Every structure is written in C-alpha cells, then in structure tokens.
Amino acid sequence: MKILGIETSCDETAAAVVENGKKILSNVVVSQIDIFAEYGGVIPEVAARSHLEVMMPVVEKAMKDAKCTWDDIDAIAVTYAPGLLGSLLIGTLTARTLAILHDKPLYAVHHLKSHVYANWLGDRSAISFPLLAMVISGGHTQILYMPEHDKFDIIGTTRDDAIGECFDKVAKILGLPYPGGPSIAKAAKNGDENKYKLPHPKIDGLDFSFSGLKTAVLRAVQKELGLPISHPSHDLKNHLSDKQVADFAASFEKTAIDILLEKLSEAKKQHPDAKSLVFAGGVSANQKLREKAEGAVFPEPKLSGDNGAMVAAAAYYEIQAGKQPTDPYKLNIYPRISIDA
Ligand code: KG4
Ligand code: ZN
Numbered sequence: 001m002k003i004l005g006i007e008t009s010c011d012e013t014a015a016a017v018v019e020n021g022k023k024i025l026s027n028v029v030v031s032q033i034d035i036f037a038e039y040g041g042v043i044p045e046v047a048a049r050s051h052l053e054v055m056m057p058v059v060e061k062a063m064k065d066a067k068c069t070w071d072d073i074d075a076i077a078v079t080y081a082p083g084l085l086g087s088l089l090i091g092t093l094t095a096r097t098l099a100i101l102h103d104k105p106l107y108a109v110h111h112l113k114s115h116v117y118a119n120w121l122g123d124r125s126a127i128s129f130p131l132l133a134m135v136i137s138g139g140h141t142q143i144l145y146m147p148e149h150d151k152f153d154i155i156g157t158t159r160d161d162a163i164g165e166c167f168d169k170v171a172k173i174l175g176l177p178y179p180g181g182p183s184i185a186k187a188a189k190n191g192d193e194n195k196y197k198l199p200h201p202k203i204d205g206l207d208f209s210f211s212g213l214k215t216a217v218l219r220a221v222q223k224e225l226g227l228p229i230s231h232p233s234h235d236l237k238n239h240l241s242d243k244q245v246a247d248f249a250a251s252f253e254k255t256a257i258d259i260l261l262e263k264l265s266e267a268k269k270q271h272p273d274a275k276s277l278v279f280a281g282g283v284s285a286n287q288k289l290r291e292k293a294e295g296a297v298f299p300e301p302k303l304s305g306d307n308g309a310m311v312a313a314a315a316y317y318e319i320q321a322g323k324q325p326t327d328p329y330k331l332n333i334y335p336r337i338s339i340d341a
Contacts, residue, residue, distance in 0.1 A: 001019065001020055001074045001075070001316060001319070002017055002018070002019050002025070002066075002068065002072055002073055002074050003017070003018055003021075003073070003074060003075045003076070003077050003107075003312040003315050003316055004016070004017050004059070004062065004063070004073050004075075004076050004077070004098075004104075004308075004312065005017075005018060005077045005078070005109075005114075005308035005309060005310070005311030005312030005313070005315065006059065006076070006077070006078040006079070006091050006094060006095050006308055006311065007078075007079045007091065007111075007114070007306050007307060007308045007310070007311045008051045008055070008079065008083075008087045008088065008090050008091030008094075009079045009081075009082070009083025009084065009087055009088055009091070009111045009306065010042060010047065010083055010084055010087060010138065010139070010306060011031065011032040011033065011035075011036060011042045011047050011050075011087070012029050012030065012031050012032070012305065012306040012307070013029075013030045013032075013050070013051045013054045013055055013058050013090075013091075014027075014028065014029040014030070014058065014306060014307045014308040014311075015028050015058045015059045015061075015062035015308040016028065016062055016307060016308035016309035016311075016312055017062055017063065017065075017066035017068055017073070017312065018121070018309050018312035018313055018316065020316060021117070021120055021121075021312070021313045021316030021317055021320075022120060022121060022122070022124075022313070023122075024121060024122060024309050025065070025066035025067070025068065026061075026062045026063070026064075026065030026066035026068075027062070027065075027303075027307055027308065027309045028058050028061045028062045028065065028308070029305075029306070029307050029308075030054045030058055032046075032047060032050045033178070033179060035050060036178055037177050037178050039178070040172050040177075040178050041168065041172075041178055042084070044084045044085070044086055044087065045086060047084055047086065047087050048084070048086030048087050048089065048090055051086075051087055051090035051091065052090050055090055055091070055094050056094070059094065059098070062308065070102045070104075073102070073104060074104070074105075075104055075105045075106070075107055075315065075319070075325070076095050076098055076099050076102075076104050076105070076106050076107070077095075077106075077107040077108075077109050077311045077312050077314070077315030078091050078092050078094075078095035078096075078106070078107070078108060078109065078311065078331075079091055079092075079109055079110075079111045079114065079311055080092055080108035080109065080110070080331065080332070080333050080334065081110060081111065081333055081334045081335050081336070081337045082110075082111055082112075082139065082140075082334075082335050082336055082337065083111055083139075083333075083335060084335075085333070085335055088333045088335065089333065092108070092331055092333055095328075095331075096328040096329075096331055097328075099328040100328050100329075105325035106325050106326050106327075106328045106331065107315040107318060107319065107323065107325055107326060108326045108331055109311050109314045109315050109318065110314075110337070110339050111306075112135050112137075112140055112142065112144075112280075112281075112339045113150075113152065113314045113318075113339055114310040114311045114313070114314040115135055115137060115280035115281045115299075115310060116133045116135060116144065116146070116152075116278065116280045116314070117310050117313040117314040117317060118280060118299035118300075118303040118304065118307070118309070118310035118313065119278045119279075119280060119297055119298070119299050120313055120317070121299065121300070121303055121309055121310065121313050122300055122303075124297070125297070127276045127278060127297055128275035128276045129146060129147060129148050129149070129275065129276070130145065130146060130147045130148070130271070130273055130274050130275060131145075131146050131274055131275060131276040131277065131278060132144070132145060132146075132264070132267050132268065132271060132274045132276075132277050132278075133145075133146055133152075133277075133278045133279075133280055134260065134264060134277075134278070134279050134280070134284075135280045135281045136162075136163050136164065136260065136279065136280070136281045136282075136283035136284055137162060137163075137164050137280075137281030137282045137283060138162060138164035138165055138168065138179070138281075138282055138283075139162050139164070139165070140157075140158070140162050140281065141157065141158040141162045141163045141164075141208050141210065142154055142156060142157045142158070142339075143155050143156035143157075143206050143263065143264070143267050144339070145267075145271055145274070149317045149320065149321055150317055150318050150320075150321035150323070152339050152340045153340060154338070154339065154340055155206050155267060155270070155271070156205070156206025156207050156208065156263060156267065157207055157208070158207070158208040158209065158210060159203070159207055159208065159209050160209050160210060160211040161209075161210040161211045161214065162210065163208070163210055163256060163260070163283050164179075164180075164181060164281070164282050164283045165210070166210040166211075166213055166214050166256065167179075167180040167181040167184055167256070167283065168180035168181070169214045170184065170213075170214055170217050170248075170249075170252050171183050171184050171249075172233075172234075173214075173217060173218055173221060173233055173236055173237070174187070174221075174236075174237060174240065174245050174248055174249060175236075175237025175238075175240065175245065176245070176249070179282075181282060181283055181285070181286065182285070184249045184252065184253055185249075185253060185286055185287060185288070187245055187246050187249035187250075188246065188249040188250035188252075188253045188288075189246075189250075190242075190243075190246040190250075191243075191245075191246030191247040191248070191249050191250030191251070192246075192247050192250060192251075193250040193251055193253070193254035194251070194254075195247035195248075195250070195251050196220050196224075196247060196248060196251040196252075197251075198213060198216050198217065198220065198251055198252060198255040199212065199213070199216050199255075200255065200258070200259055200262070201213065201259070205266075206263055206266060206267055206270070208259070208263060210256075210259075213252070213255060213256065213259070217248065217252055218233055218236075220248070221236050221240065221244075221248060222236065224244060224248075225239045225240070227239070253286075253288060254288075257286070257288055257289050257292060260289065261292060261293065264277070264293070276297060277293075277295065277296045277297065278296065278297045278298075279293065279296055279297070279298050279299075280299065280304075281304065282304055282305045282306070283304075284298055284299060284304045285301050285304035285305060
C-alpha cells in the first residue's frame with residue numbers, strides 16, 4: 001500500500017510517498033528556517049504564505065522521486081492537528097483537493113502520532129509492545145504509553161513550555177540562531193557542562209515544567225555578567241564571550257537532557273511491563289541525548305524533525321487498526337486536539 005503523506009503543521013512544507021508504513025520511496029522537505037533565522041522564531045502568517053508557495057512543487061517532486069503516477073497511490077494522509085492554523089490550512093486544503101481530484105481515500109493524522117511512527121520507517125530493529133514513547137518537539141513534551149499500534153495513553157506532559165521551545169528561547173538569550181536545538185548542541189561542544197548549576201523542576205510524577213529552566217538560564221546569565229534582573233534579555237548576548245556562551249549552552253543542554261532521563265526512569269518504574277522505549281520529535285535529533293539514553297530507539301536523525309514520511313507511516317498503521325477515511329468535503333482542523341482523543 002502506497003501512501004502520499006503531507007505535513008505543514010509548522011515551518012516545514014513536506015510530502016513523501018511510503019510503502020506499507022516502512023519503505024520510503026520519496027521524502028521531500030522544504031524548510032523555512034532561513035526565513036525565520038532572521039527573526040529568531042516562526043511568524044505564523046509568513047509560514048502560511050511560504051507553504052502556499054512551495055506546496056504543489058513539493059508534492060510533485062515527492063511523486064516524481066517515488067516514480068509514481070496517481071494510479072499508484074492508494075491513499076493520501078495529512079496532518080490536521082496540532083499546529084499553526086494557517087500552516088495546517090494549506091496542507092489540509094491541498095490534501096482535500098488532491099483526494100477529490102484523484103478519487104483517493106483521505107486520512108487525517110495527528111502530528112504527535114506521526115512523530116512516534118517515524119520510528120517504524122526504514123530498516124529498523126524490532127519494536128515491541130507495550131512501549132513508552134517520549135515525544136519531545138518544539139510544541140510538545142509528552143510521555144505516552146502505547147499498549148499496541150494506534151493506542152496512546154498520555155502519562156506525562158508539560159505544564160508550561162515544551163522542551164524544544166525552551167531550547168529555542170535559551171538560544172535567543174545566548175544570541176545563537178534559530179532553531180535553538182541544533183545551535184545550542186553545536187555551541188555546547190566547546191563548553192563545560194558543569195560550569196553553571198541549573199535547577200531541576202520539583203514536579204512529582206511524570207509531568208514536566210520547562211519555563212523555570214529558561215528563567216534560571218536568564219538569571220544565571222545576568223548574574224554572571226553582573227547585570228540586574230531588570231536588564232533586557234535581548235541585550236545580554238552583546239556582553240557574553242564565546243566561552244561563556246559555550247558553557248551556558250553545555251550546562252543547559254546537560255540539564256534539559258538529565259530532566260528528560262529522570263522522568264523516563266520514573267516512567268519505566270511505573271510501567272515495568274514496557275518492552276521498548278522510543279523517542280520522537282525534533283529534539284530527539286539531539287546527539288547527546290542519543291548517547292545517554294541507553295537501549296532506546298530513535299528515528300533516523302533526518303526523520304526526527306517534521307516530514308511527510310512519518311505522516312504516511314502513521315496513516316498506514318491507523319488503517320491497519322481499522323480507521324475509516326475522512327470525507328474530504330468535511331475535514332476540519334483542530335489545532336489543540338489531544339493524541340488520545
Ligand atoms: O518536531 P519539530 O521539528 O517541530 C514541532 O513539531 O515542534 O521540533 C522542532 C524543535 C525545535 O524546538 C528545535 O530547536 C528542536 O526541535 N531541535 C533540537 C535539535 N534539533 C531540533 N533540539 C535539541 N537538539 C537538537 N539537535
Ligand atoms: Zn513536529
């Protein structure tokens with residue numbers, strides 16, 4: 001079964017053709033990072049306009065790379081939530097139109113589910129159920145318990161910021177370019193991860209909190225520079241040396257990863273029946289996390305971030321689990337709907 005997957009929830013315009021939820025026949029991703037690096041973050045209106053510009057060329061390239069005609073495609077899958085409203089609209093309207101035009105069944109897929117299913121793409125070692133999945137992205141930080149395919153229980157979630165958002169905001173304080181995750185990881189390579197002691201949030205159970213960590217970095221930078229807490233955060237970068245930036249990046253990266261791993265071992269304690277542990281979402285590209293999380297399964301690094309292949313894979317497993325197609329005339333977008341809804 002060949003599925004065309006379309007993803008436009010944030011700042012990547014992506015389409016891919018995947019066979020049987022596993023074999024990637026094509027995977028085209030056009031990122032808007034260059035545009036948003038200048039602003040230090042995503043501007044939703046600009047993101048939507050950029051999706052509109054490249055959406056059809058991206059779909060056409062995905063079909064061409066996969067050497068497929070429309071006759072070869074069995075279904076179309078698209079991200080319908082969560083995400084930026086304008087961005088989601090471009091992807092869903094494209095998928096709806098293509099489904100009607102080419103008379104294909106349409107499947108609306110939850111974005112976090114897609115991230116989890118990136119772990120089944122390509123030549124992978126076996127993943128066994130029940131499993132624990134840690135979804136760590138720019139918009140989410142959740143621990144999921146999956147008893148079988150397409151069943152998700154949220155057992156832990158962030159009470160405020162997502163971990164990727166925290167990487168992005170800390171990078172901004174340090175004057176490192178957007179997106180913050182890769183630029184912090186790069187700067188951290190030359191830093192001392194024990195230089196600055198940053199706090200771990202005191203939250204019992206499996207929930208997270210990352211807003212305090214971001215503020216702790218801000219206060220530590222102000223203190224290091226001998227500046228008052230009223231000093232504007234956007235100006236701090238002008239006073240930091242390269243060495244200080246590297247040490248802050250390394251100390252922050254270590255603390256963020258340690259917080260994730262602490263919660264993960266708590267989740268394993270609470271769910272001793274879990275046979276596999278998978279990571280998903282943009283932050284799972286982090287190399288230090290990959291080295292420290294022993295025995296865990298990670299997507300191929302290029303599939304950690306947003307892409308269409310994971311959307312097609314998730315739809316495949318949903319179809320296997322009995323999901324019915326969505327009426328293309330009725331597909332709506334629900335930016336805040338939960339993965340277990
Ligand atoms: O999953 P994703 O591509 O988009 C969302 O669904 O949010 O995740 C994007 C997030 C950004 O916050 C980015 O800074 C972070 O993933 N990220 C990383 C790394 N690469 C991307 N965070 C830490 N280390 C990385 N190497
Ligand atoms: Zn994502």
